[in-house]
Amino acid sequence: MTLDKDTERLAKVAKALGHPTRIRILKYLDNQSHCFTGDLVDVLPISQSTVSQHLKELKNAGLIKGEVKPPKIKYCIDQKNWKQAKTLFEDFFK
Amino acid sequence: MTLDKDTERLAKVAKALGHPTRIRILKYLDNQSHCFTGDLVDVLPISQSTVSQHLKELKNAGLIKGEVKPPKIKYCIDQKNWKQAKTLFEDFFK
DNA sequence: AATAGCTATCGTAATTTTACGATAAGAAAC
DNA sequence: GTTTCTTATCGTAAAATTACGATAGCTATT
Numbered sequence: 001m002t003l004d005k006d007t008e009r010l011a012k013v014a015k016a017l018g019h020p021t022r023i024r025i026l027k028y029l030d031n032q033s034h035c036f037t038g039d040l041v042d043v044l045p046i047s048q049s050t051v052s053q054h055l056k057e058l059k060n061a062g063l064i065k066g067e068v069k070p071p072k073i074k075y076c077i078d079q080k081n082w083k084q085a086k087t088l089f090e091d092f093f094k
Numbered sequence: 095m096t097l098d099k100d101t102e103r104l105a106k107v108a109k110a111l112g113h114p115t116r117i118r119i120l121k122y123l124d125n126q127s128h129c130f131t132g133d134l135v136d137v138l139p140i141s142q143s144t145v146s147q148h149l150k151e152l153k154n155a156g157l158i159k160g161e162v163k164p165p166k167i168k169y170c171i172d173q174k175n176w177k178q179a180k181t182l183f184e185d186f187f188k
Numbered sequence: 189a190a191t192a193g194c195t196a197t198c199g200t201a202a203t204t205t206t207a208c209g210a211t212a213a214g215a216a217a218c
Numbered sequence: 219g220t221t222t223c224t225t226a227t228c229g230t231a232a233a234a235t236t237a238c239g240a241t242a243g244c245t246a247t248t
Binding site (some may be wrong): 014015019027075082092093 | 111
Binding site for chain 2 (some may be wrong): 205206207208209210214215216
């Protein structure tokens with residue numbers, strides 16, 4: 001059943017979106033098109049390690065991806081998975 | 095900032111959607127337009143108390159509402175909040 | 189080779205989530 | 219009034235989440 005797969009995927013993405021900090025990160029990324037961890041640490045009222053942890057979850061959910069630009073890591077939205085997520089939510093709310 | 099309110103709201107709704115069982119419940123509700131707890135217990139592979147717990151979370155997030163039809167409780171989607179959630183996600187993914 | 193800068197990971201504690209069985213609550217039927 | 223039916227709530231245990239400081243890793247620079 002691809003329906004069940006979609007359900008699992010939708011739930012996983014939703015879970016990744018289920019924290020205000022992660023929403024803010026994604027909105028920031030959407031505005032800036034890309035950013036480094038430090039940019040977020042400057043903007044968000046939480047520690048560097050916690051920011052990194054949230055980034056990890058977004059990456060695990062496939063919503064963002066990181067590119068190593070030593071000594072920094074450049075994050076941006078994973079457009080392919082982003083589109084898929086958008087579609088899943090559209091279908092769900094339709 | 096209404097933006098922060100929207101962020102909080104979006105995260106809250108997303109969190110409520112962040113479990114496959116709750117997605118299934120909402121899909122079921124969308125198909126049937128309404129249902130009782132027992133209907134879901136028959137369909138889902140989890141116990142009655144767990145179903146009730148998931149319903150509670152969906153209700154807390156405002157996505158569904160229950161109407162007492164003794165001795166049952168009739169659940170349906172909260173259309174007003176559902177529309178709002180739909181809009182929040184649309185704006186977010188736009 | 190040593191230092192400096194940036195970020196992930198580790199270790200940890202507090203809180204939340206998820207699941208279950210058992211129990212309570214409410215109204216209808218007998 | 220007792221029983222029956224349906225569902226919420228309680229109590230509980232295991233697992234996951236969230237947060238932090240401290241530490242490690244990786245480059246580039248000095």
